[in-house]
Amino acid sequence: MSAPPFARRSSATGVSVATLCLTAFVVMVDTTIVQVMVPDLIGDLGAGLDQVLWVFNGFVLVYATLLITAGRMGGIRGPRRLLLEGLVLFTVASLACGLAGSVTQLIIARVLQGAGGAMIVPQSLTLIAMLFPGNRRGAALGAVSATMALAAIVGPVGGGLIIAGWGWRWAFLVNVPICLLALALTLRHVPDLRPDRRQVLDRGGVVLASAGLVAITYGLVEGPRHAWGAVAGPVTIPVVFAAGLALLLAFLWWERRHADPLMPLALFRHRSFTVAGLLACVQFTVMLGLMLVVTLHVQGVLGGSAIDTGLVYLPMAAMAGVLSPLAGWLTDRVGGGLIIMGGLMAMAAGVGWFALVAAPSTALSHLAPPLALVGAGVGLVMAPASAEAIKELPAGLVPAASGVLNTGRQLAGMLGVALVGAIIQIGVPLQAAAGLGGRAGPQGEAYASAFIAAERPALTVLAALALCAAFGAPLLRSRSRARGDRFTPMSP
Template sequence: MSQRRGNPWIVMVTLCIGFFMTILDTTIVNIAIPDILEDLDATISEVLWVMSAYILVVAVLVITAGRLGDIVGPRKVFIAGMILFTVASALCGAAMEPWQLIAARALQGIGAALITPQTLTILTGVFPPEKRGLPSAIWGITAGVAGLAGPTLGGLLVAEGNWRWVFYVNVPLGLVTIAMAVALIPDVRPDKRLRLDITGVVLASAALGAITYGLLEGDRYGWGTITSFLSIPVVIAAGLVLLVVFLATQARVNDPLMPLGIFKDRGFSLMSFVIVAVSFGMMGLSLTLTIYLQQVLGLSALQAGLTLAPTALAMMFSFPVVGFLIDKIGGKYVLICGLALYPVSLALIGNMARTDSGQWSLLGPLILAGISQAAAFAPTVTMAMQDVRTEFAGAASGAFNAIRQLGFLIAVAAMGAVLQSRLTSELHGEAERQAAQLPGEFREGFVDAVTSAGGSIDAGAGDVRLPAGASGQLAQQMREIAQSVFDQAFVGALRFTLLACAAVVVVACLLSFAAKRPDPAKAPTAEEELALM
């Protein structure tokens, strides 16, 4: 084993397993929500915090954790994070009360925050700049596949066991990764002695905490008042003000938590926007299709997860081809092709979605989405980190991951708002059109009832309160029409939302033309990189 210590490719495998686990736990829990509600007798609010606690803690701490790796060594921080994440996963699975599960999820989030930035930092340390292309691409693919695999793997675990296995599955994986990390990962800390900027930690944590909380809880409070004078806009605005103060202080300290110089690098800044844009596409697709497959097509959670699985599989299996193309034509042009094809796949899915579609009717565009995501993800990290100096690797990795995490949250909030707004509009128009089938005296009441029931994106005909006097055969007819209205309206809202996502990705595609192309003379081929083994 000692002969393999420091082997960059084995180190990369170890890091990617840990990174995969942290991303997987962002989405795998969603599929288990109904079972958690029933088994723990939890409220909707408590279950939402089971998901939110993890995301909130990761977003708040990831920048600090990145800099901490620069100071005490990324190997130590990665191992500490893996131990904490594994223990917290076991506690999540053993939880008997909602508050216990929420607390364990927050602890799991601390572990994930410690792990995530160290993965890029260590990769930057064990691979020289001219040989980082392939490992960085694998890192990016790992993030994409993990996010897409969550619903499918979660559905299988819940179907074959129970919701607790969504967390218990991390324990054996975590133990193996800890053993590999202790035995195989070298110490790659920079020679320069650094100090932790405590003021920066407080300001960054408060700023990211406020912004993340506002984005997570905005929909719950209707983007309005939380209590008394406190409202979601006030919380987000306070977070933005603190963020400005944080950035201002970073320009004046000797050892900043986040060196602002990293944003002067064109590649880092552009790729930060690209990763946010890709998050919009991924979340828009995941959000709309998860509801569409279950609410409109009537598939079970497991069936819906399996329907989406081809996207993750296509992404994974297309990677060797993407890697070959990066070697031949450069990461910039592979990225542009991926960002150009992804909107096409989103538009095709929106155009092909019907209320009577079969389970596999969207297979073609879902595979195209996976291939295009592979092409978009693979070069992004390489192009972001290629010119970052070693002593700034942890800070840059923390910043990049914080931007990715906030991009994910902004995408969830924005696409959820777009979908809800469009659904409300579509419901009213569709209800008026189909109300023509009803007796005249019931039409207006039916339209009002259907429109009022559309208060959430997962509402359905069962939420409609029929007009007074509707009973028997007429009531049954109204319910059938209401279901048709909801199905048609959601498909219309899905199309609009996916087109909005596609527009964001198109902007990223156009901006990517401004990215620098790495010097081909310095870029190794795939064979040369594999020769490092």
């Protein structure tokens, strides 16, 4: 059994992994950075809140919808080529965001950013699978996972600092030199590898999957704003979900009959891919659901700023960043099942701990230990789940698997936010959400008390979900086994 052609050059692959980390970092930062610039966008562009929310939602909608297609296109055209094209699009879109003269221009630029991000992210997993044999992928995936965890926190913190010092436009313009550096490093250090088998694009699958994912994603991001009811005329959020589900079922029917499907159903015959993918989705549901609670608690109950919120997340990011590479390294040696199980249990314990200590009078520093424990759990799940998901797959299935895994994580994260938001809205009066949190006086106190009472059942659901998922982790085999898949170098 021989390693892939470039896997023997340790220095080259080390720089390659660092480059892939950089590309993932810049995309993940931009998934969260907009959340801290809402007041500035409203004031500077004269936009309404609904318009500004689409600066965030437009990115998420396109990003989530295109991940499966982009992952598959990487297998057809080559992951390095698609990565380069995504970086070019992301760079141009970031420049357009920074120069936007109206909120409409900004939304269009953000949609293009989402498309570029969807082209970039799946290629990281695909290229690592091609560069490393199965028993060496965990450490490399750990580095990328650590980068993504840190990026999710750097977005609000770094964005808040940049906006405070130079304005919201520079939060986008700073991407340009970073993307240019990533382009140069990719051209120099990332080899152009492709599976031996030629593949074709399943256009019918692209249409059905994209339409279904648009509907599901739209329902998740817009459901809370429409109170899960009417959108326009007879169209309601439940109708949108039903349409999305019907389209995805039609997509599965189509895939069973297509000779070269967009999402090969053979993926799900591999137990490791199915189990690890589900566990990765649970991790994102719990993580992003908790982050919504933390943000609302810090800013609404405790009256903290966006920067305060980012600083509260730092222990979580630090633990995830430290443990992800270690967890990936251990996965290469002993398998990921027990590591993932421990990580999900740590997440459940951390979420439960946060629910116990969170109160209107709790100091920000007291929130750090439970969030650090959640971060440790995230670090123990992210890299092992990715490594376990692809460890047994033939080379030709890896690009599609990367798109499916990233899409699942993205949708699971949005589901976590929607689930938590729906539970909290049951207990918190809608008028209280209009900015009463953190204020002195009876109204502020009433909001704080109502929010604490509402957040605890939401946190209980998240903790229970993580705990239940933990007992599915032993279904993964205890030891990774590398496959002798062959990849063809397209250029030295």
